[in-house]
Every structure is written in C-alpha cells, then in structure tokens.
Amino acid sequence: MNKFKTFTRGGIHPPEGKGSTSNKPIRNAPLPAVAVVPFSQHIGAPAKPLVEPGDHVEEGQLIGEPAGFVSASVHSPIPGTVKEIKNLYLPSGIKTTAAVIELDGEFSRLGKPILTRDWSVMAKDEILDILKQHGVVGQGGATFPSHVKFSVPKGRTCEVFLVNAAECEPYLSADHRVMLEHTEDIVEGIRIIKKLLDPERIVIGVEVNKPDAIEKLKAAGAADGIEVMPLKVKYPQGAEKNLIEAILDREVPSGKLPIEVGVINANVGTLVSVCEAVRDDKPVIERVVTIAGGAIAQPGNIRARVGSSIQDLIEECGGLAEEPEKFVSGGPLMGFTFIDLDSPVTKGTSGILALTKKEVQSFAATACLSCGRCVKACPMGLVPTTIFKNIEHERLDDATAFGLDDCVLCGACAYVCPSHIPLISAFKAARGRKRRLAAMNKG
Amino acid sequence: MKGLFKGLLKENPIFVLALGLCPALAVSTTVNNALGMSAATLIVLIGSNLVISSLRKHIPDDIHIPAYIVIIAAFVTLVDMTMQAYFPALSKSLGIFIPLIVVNCIILGRAEAFASKNTIGASVIDAIAMGVGFTVGLTAIALVREVLGAGTITIFPDGGVIRIPGLADKPALVFAFPAGALIVVGFLQAFFRWLGEVTNK
Amino acid sequence: MERLPLVTTSPQIHAPGSTRRVMGWVLAALVPAAVWSIVLFGWRAALVITASVAAAVITEGLLNLAFKRENTLNDLSAVVTGVLIGFNMPPEVPVFIPVVASVFAIAVVKWSFGGLGSNWMNPALAGRVFVFFSWGTDMTRWTLPGIGGADAVSGPTPLGSVKLALSDLSAGIDGPMRLLESAGMPTTYLDLFLGRIPGSLGEMSALLLIIGGLLLIILKIVNWEIPVAYIGSFALFMWAFDGMQYGGGIFSGDVLFHLFTGGLMLGALFMATDMVTSPLTLKGRIIFGLGCGLFTFVIRRFGNLPEGVSLAIIFMNILVSLIDRFMKPTRYGVVS
Amino acid sequence: MKEMANKALRLGIIGAVAALLLAVVNNFTEPVIAERMTRELTEALTVLAAGGTPGAVETEPAPGVPQRWPIKGGKGWILELTGTGYGGPMTIVASYDTGGTVMVARLMGNNETVGFGKKAEDSSYMKIFVGTGGNRPVPRTKADLGADADTVAGATVTFSGITDALRAGSELVQEWEGR
C-alpha cells in the first residue's frame, strides 16, 4: 500500500497519456520568421505597448510595460521589425492586442555566453523589480505576475514556500522535463525566492509518476534544506488549494488567498524564469511546451519562443497523423479549444494537444441521474449537480450559497459525469453573469 | 351575473385558490358525501356572509376575528345538529368534518375579504359563487375518486348507486385513501389551470 | 475544406459512459433472473414481464409525443422500470395489474415530476405498492414453482406462511424453517437460495440476483454502499430480534431465511440502488441503506404485510432530499 | 377603557345571541337525535334477531362478550363479541339460535389493513359463517371453507380472529342453553 500524501476530497484518475512525451528530451523549436506577441499574456491589466509599426526591436527588448499593479512586462522574443499591432483572440478566449514582429537583424543573446549576476548582494526590492522588468509570470496556467505574488502583504508572513511540481493534467510533461533538465536552475530559483520570502520550510510537491524527477530534485536541493514530497497521482493535485491541503493539511479559507494560511507557491517553470531573470538578466521570451495528443505524429516537448505559431510547433512534431476532434491549448481538463492554428504561444501555454475523437468521448447531455459521481470527484467538497440545477433554474443566489464561487473549474465533475452534463460550462457562464450583474448594480 | 361564475373556474376555491382542502379530500370518497358537504358549506357560507355583512358596521376592527369565528361556529353547529337529527347517515359519514367547517379557510377568508366590506346582497352572491365553486371542485374530486376507487357513482346512498362494469368488481382501492386523494387533487388542479388558460384565450 | 475541429468548454476529455450504458448493464444483470423465472413459471412469467415492459415503454412514448418532449425511450430507463415491475408480480397475477402499475410508475411517479432524473420516488416500487394496496388479493396469490411450469397448488409465500403460522404458534417450533416444513414447503436454505419457493417472478433465486448485483457493483454501475448497509443492518436486526417470537433469546434470529426470501436481494441490489432516488454522498447512502434495513425489519417483523422491502425503500425515498441536505460533503475552506 | 367595555359588550352580545340560538335549536334536535339512536339500535337488533324480537340488554354476561340481548320467546341470543385481528380488537355482532348456529353476523369496528382484512366488512364475507356453529362447526381454518375459500383469501389473521370469536360465541350459547 502506498502511503503517499494527497488531498482528501474527491479527485479523479483520467488516463495519464504522458508516456509519449515524458521520456523525450526537450527540443528547440526553430526560430519563428514572424512572432505574434500578445500584450495580455498574464492575469491583470494588459501591458502598455511601447512600439509602433515600423519600429525595429532587439531580441529581448521591452515592448510592453506593466500598466498597473497587477500587470507584467512583455518583451520581443526575436530581433526584427514591428509590422503591425493587431487585435486577436487567444485560445483562452481573451481578446488582446499583439505586436507582429518579422525576424530581421542579429540575435543579441542567442549563442552568446550567459552573463551571470551575483544576486545575493541585491536588496529584496531590487529582485522584485527585476522580476517585474523581465515579465516573469506564473507558468502553471494562471499567469499571475510574479513580482506581485512574491511580495508578502503587510502583517503576513510566509511560513512555507511550496513548489508546485505536481503536473497533474494528463498529457502534459513540460514541467517533468524541466525538472530533469533544469534541476539546477530550479534550485537556484528557489534560493532567490527564499531570499525574498524567508520561509521556514520549502517543499516541492511532485506526483510519484515522476520518480526520476523526485530523485534529481532531492539530490540537488538537499544542501539548501529543500524537502521533496512525493504525492499520490490524483487530479487536480496541481490546483494550488488542493496542493496546499495535500502537503500541509491546511485549507485556504473560502474566497481567500494561500498567504492566509502562510503559504506562497510557484510552479517549477516559473522558478526557471525567476532564475534566468535574476541571475542571467534574461526576460521571459521562451518556454517549454508539450505537443501531444493522439493526432500528433511525433509528440514531444519543445522549447519555443513566445509568439511562435502553434502550426509551426505541430509541424516540428511531425504534423498531424490523423484528423483531430479538438485542438486544446493547455491540459485536457482545464485547457481551451481553439481553431486558429496561427495562434501564438504565450507565457502561459503549457501544452498544445490535438485530441482524437476516441480520446475526447463527447456525447450529447442527458438528464442528471443523481448518481453522485460529480460529488465524489469534486476536490472542493461541493455538490456540482445541485449548483448546476440551481443555475439552470436561474437561482444564482442559491447556486452561490452552494459554493459556485469556491469551484476551481478543475473539470473533474464534468469529466466523470455519465450524463455528459456541461457542468463547467454552466459554472463559467453563471460566474460571468454574476460579474455582469454586480457591475450593473454598481454602475 | 358575472360574479356568480367566478367561483367556477377563475377563482375556484379548491383548484385555484387552494382553500378548503381538508374537507375536500376527507369526504370526497363518494359523490353523495361530497354533495352533502358542499350543501353544508354553502349554507354556512351564505349564513355567515349574510350576518357578517349586515353587522359589518357594528363590529370594531380589533375584535372582528373572534366575532366572525363565533358567528361562523354558530352556523356550523346549527348545520351539524340539524344533520344529526334529520340526515343521520350523511352526518355519520362526514364525521368531524362538519364541525371542522369552522376552520375551512374559505369561510373566514370570504368573511374577511368580502362580506366585511360589501353590502348584504353582494355578500350573498359572493357566498353562492364560492359555494358553487367549492361544490364543483369537491364533486369533481369525488367523482374521480369514487369511479376509480370504488367503481361506483353514489348519488343517493339508497338506490342511487351507479355501478361501473369491470371497475366495480376490481376497483383501485388506493383512490379511496389519502394517497389517491392527494394525487387526484394534484392532477385536477393542473387540469383546471390548463382549462383556465385555454378558456382565457 | 476539412471539417472544423470542435469548440467546447473544458474539460476537453470525458470518461466513457452514458445513461443508456448504465441502464443497459442493469438490464443485462437482470437477464439471468428473468430467464430463471420463465424456466420456473413458464410462459405466464414471460407474459407478465413483457406486458409491464410494453406498458411502461408505450406510456413513456405517448407522453413524450403528447407533450412534445424529446424522445427518451433510447435511455432504456422505461424498460428497466417495466422489468422491475414485472419482477415484483406474483406469477398468476391478472395482466391488467402490471400494466396499471407500469402506467402509474411512468406517468404519475416519473413523468409528472419532469421525467427521468427528476422523480424522487422509485417509480417501479411506487407502481408496485399502488397496485398492491389496490388489488391486495390478486397481488398475494402465489404458486409453487416447478421447472417447466408452475404447480397448480396455490399458497402463501414462505414469509406469508410464517406470518400465518406465527399467529397460532405452538410450542417447540424454533424458527421459520421449521414452520415452512409444517406448511409443506421446500425446507433447505439451498431451496430458498435457488428459488424453489413461492414468490414474485424476479425475486426467486437469491443466487442469480447476487451475481447480477455483483456484476453491477464491479462495473461501478451501482454503488456498494447501499446494498452493504441495507443487507448488513437488516441481517443484524433480524439476527438480534427475530428469534424472540419463536421463544428464543436475543441474537437467535434466522438470518439466512430472511435474506433469501421476500425480494430482499432484488430490493437491496436493484431497487434501493436506483441513483435517482438515493442520496448523492457516501455518508448519505450509508444512512439510506441503514434506514432501509431498519424499516424492512420493522415492517416484516411487526407488520401485517410479510415482505416490507418495497415500502421500506419508498419510505426512505421520502427522506433522500433531507439526507442530501444534511449529509453534504464538508466544503474545502469553509469552517462550519 | 370605555371603548374596551364597548367592544367586550358587542362581542358578548354576539356570543350570547349565538349561544341562545343554538340552545333553542338544540332543544328541538336533541330529542330527535336521541329517538333516532334508540330506533336505529332496535332496527339493528331486529335484523339480527332474524324474525324474533330482541329483549333487554345485559352487559358483560361472560368474558369477551361485552353485551348480549336475548331473543324473546327463548329463540336465541344476540351477542356482541370481541375478536383479535391483525390491527387489534375487532367488534363482531352475531345472533345465534338456541342450538348455537349463527343466524346473522356483522363485523362492526376494526382496524384491519386496507385491501386485506378490511374486506371482511363486506356483507358477503360474513355470509360464509351463517348456518355454522350448531350441526356444522364454525370453520377453523380457511381449508374448512372449501369453495368459499377465495372470499377470504389473503387475510388469514382477520379470518381467524372472526372465526375464533364466533366459535366462542356459539359455545357460550350452547352452554347457556344447557347443551
């Protein structure tokens, strides 16, 4: 019997589907001839564009500056000329402006020796400012600007710094590869954060389906007192609230942030970016993306520049072996479908999946049988079917009372539902409607 | 004239206003019980509406409830005693539901809502309208329940019983019991709603 | 131009499964018992089951047509209701009774609440109880089964005959099996287990029902909590208190006798487990199962009606909404 | 204060008038009701007496027999009997001839289960006992009934309760008549 820790409520075990990519080293994608760089790649206010069509930009040049407290910088991933500033929709449905940059000129960093700075002499504010200037955001999916996340609010202390290396979404193995290939960068990133937050404990939570990563991190982090905690494989272990419960047995109060229970967490990819920004003075202009799914000919993990077109990455992986049912950006459970293969990779793109009909298993919705599977699956201890029925009957207040706002949209309920009821879709719509109603009441 | 028919459909006490349900269900096992109960209710309704509307200027507002109750209870007792004396069989099968007419919400409800504010003539017409509506509702329930639950239609207990071939030998007994009664009322209510909608068009 | 890929909201993948699959497996699990009833009672068993299925399916189809609702026959739920109603009928029942039961089940208990998933009471059981109280005599006329057709002799069920004999209990009888012997019925537990005793069509063989039930539990079509809590608590109550009426002490009841008779297995494995009318949570289901066990015991031990399974389950159906209300899972991050 | 008294007075008048009215009506109806009740009892007893005339009532002539009425001219007895059905006590009224044979039997009060014991209230149900008790014994079990068995199917406890009571009644009558 394994006794690995995990969160207590709910959770599901979809087929992992990671085997086709997790054992393949990260490859570098070819540099894009045209990069489409959105100004909104993070949560919060879109960056304010600093360039105009016709401007020439260097590799890594700041092209968008933070437009508010919760906002992040955007840099040019390639040297070139700004052709136009256009509007586009990202796979997540967010509408944003983006700079279209045509490759042209010399790479200032690529192939050059890496400059290393001694960050140990820097002040905390200085480090935070570097994170802000270099556009570091959370790479687990939420894309929350890191300089905000690592500023501990007044009156709070960070007891535990959690490193989220669960990577619980099926198919995705980018974090896994990063852990194997950038172990030292991760540890260095942790050291930087340690200086910022001064936590009592540092714990890396990794699911036990990545034994090699666990070993490597253990070896690399031992000297710095970093604990590596193997976790039972269960989705959504990587959701921050569930990870905190799994590792620390603490529950973040409803509607509050993890700092409420003395926790700050970060994804492994983010730590690599932190390390590169602070130590190497390198802005976030590339990331590792998993290209997988039954329809991809040669699935793998690819390091791609931000702004590269998805089409190119798929080509790099041998193109499509068969006609996919859906294209998904992100993991199969929380990711978004998209149609436009010219969409760019952003800082938050953890995976591009081309799923076949068989993998998708979509059917028309039928009546709820009250089987209780959604209740059993919910990691937040909610009763999804009741929330759904209340939304369906336009009882938003009741739906809220049953915990609509506590839902983390992990999709476990909708995944297991034998009646294929669009639970998550309804929850998202209801929250949107609530926001609009609230805005209307205010205005 | 229009006021007289409002009780039938639009303001049917049982199906639309959902008033006076207890006796409606309890005594609706046979049609003749339903008719007897309706007659008793009608008399009490007319009597109390008559008296209350004629006394309406002499009853101060804060004692109106006890005063109405006394008046209604007196009429109920009158009817009860008369029935016991002259219609013993009916009285026996209606049992405690005759004294319970006192708390039939229709009567106090109409007294408060109508008779206390209107002239004697209008109040009596209102009483008749409500009473007729109650009769229609009660008889409808009784008809369905008796046909299904006993396979008969009893108009007079002695001799006036129609037996429905087939059903009378093997009636669905459950309809004679509370379970069946409640289900019948539910469906009849829905039916009357639908009927109301259709006739309004 | 090739077909556009789908645009959907997350999650993008789903576990396999559908209502039709659930109902299909339930039907498959009921097949052995159905075959056995036809073997034991001949063509009449087939007639009764077919009639109730046909009535259920036709009622649902007509209601869908009349009220312009989408066709729901494909989900097979009406067929399951029909089969379960057929299973709850005595072999010699006049055919109009299962037909009325099916119509009542589908039209009143299920459709008027909004169709499959909206009803709060198990339609098959409510239909059965409705006809049971309406036509009690016809619903309690039993025949002794024999391979290739029923024996002409009619008599009560084992539970019925035990009830009967108990009213005039003479000394020296130490349990229901001995009473059966004096009523001239097969008297070994194996007879009860295989269904060589009078009873409703589908409840004959505890063995075949357990096999079907286990299949559904292994396939996770039904949950294990309700059958385990139901059978467990019922067995415990019977063991503890049933011996007393035979002059025995506490914990002397004949558990096996009660487990293998009176449709307990059919009820516990196939009816109490109906998802729509049982609680949503694990804790809730255990309470539901315990309640079913307790009330089956109370009705069987003290009531006039020998079986008690149907009434116990529909009584607990009433409580399901309240159980769900109070047995909600503890929410993450919400301090009560 | 004055207003209060005024209200109380008005209420009092309404109450008094109502009470008076009811007293007057009661005055008329009470004797009618009383007379009707005696008449009904006599009628019922006359039916039971099967052609004879019932005599004066005696209470508790024997255990399990709350009341009995002789049929005038020594033609037999009318007994109120208690039996135990599934729902507890049942009241049965039966008349016997001097030989202890049931002439008329009626099930009066009972709490039997709907669809089962309840149908013993039908007059056809009780007819199967008429003529038994003297030369033909009161049936002990349903098997003794032969062709009539179907009438009583499904409610064995009620049946036994009734037969036991009728048998006891028959035995008492035979004892009183000195047989």
Place this chain on the structure above:
Amino acid sequence: MTYIGIIITYVFVSNLVLSQFLGLCPFIGVSKNTESAVGMGFAVTFVMSLATLITWALQHFILVPLNIVFLQTVTFILVIASLVQLVEMVVRKYSPPLYQALGIYLPLITTNCGVLGIALISVNESYGPMESFIAGLSAGIGFLIALLFMSGIRERLDTEKVPKHLKGTPIAFISGGLMALAFMAFDRALLTNLIGG
C-alpha cells in the same frame, strides 16, 4: 391506549396530514422551504399540546356539567383562537428570538384545522387529560415530520423539470400522495404488534 401507543398512532399511523386529511392548507402552503416548515411545525406542536389540554378541561368541567355540549364547536374554536393570540403575546414579550422564529406562523394556526381536529378527536376518543395532552403533542410532531419531509422534497423539486401546469401546488399534492402511499406501511396492525409484541 398507552402513552407510547398514542404517540406512535398520531405520529405515524394516524398522521394528521397523511392519513387524516387535517392541516393540509399549511402542509401545502408552508412547505416551500425547510426553515419555515420547521418553524411552523414547532409552533403548531406547541399550540396543539396546549389546546388539547385546555379543551379537555373545558369539555369536562364546563360543557358536560352544564349540559351545553352543543356549544362545543363555538367554545373550542374560541379557546384556540385566544390561545394563539395569548401565545403570540407571551412569546413576543418574553422571548423575542423565539418570536422571530415562530411569530409569523402563529396567526396562521387558528385556521389550521389540525388543531381543532385533534381537540375534537381527543374528546371523541374520551382521552384523559394526560392522554389528550400527549395526543396533541404527538399530532403536532406528526405534522412537523410530514411538513419537514415535504419541504425537503419541494426544495429538490424547485430545481427539477416539472411540467408547467404541475409546478407548485399540484406537484406538491402529488408528492404528498406518494408520501401517503409510503405511510400506508404504518397501519394500525403494525402499531398493535409493535407495542403489544
């Protein structure tokens, strides 16, 4: 009958609502949500237990000795109406929280035929004072239970796809009917055996 017998009788076997047809208006009217159902249930239980006790005294010390039983209905309903008023005043004065919880239901109780019903039944059954009180109390509890069960079901039905014309009271009645069907298990026979055996 023993006290236990009376309790089981009026809670289950002769449940006011589900087998006696009494108190149906509030059963349908106040069962839309569980909180108000429980509030109404307790208020009714309270009034019923007091009312049966007082009407017993009225019957035995005034109506019967003075030979004015024909005033039974008038006096009983007056007693109940004033009792409800009195309870309302007392509760409002001495226990504001209780008044908050029960206050709005109290005026509705006067026309709850269950109260007068159980008072009349107690007199008809010739119960003693203690028996009357227990009958009133358990009838109230039976009412509370039926109301609570009903409210649970109706809360669920709020979010089900009930056909248009059946929504609201009709489906509540049908639900009540199905509940009564299940309550047929608790017949008098079961009661007799349960407390006798």
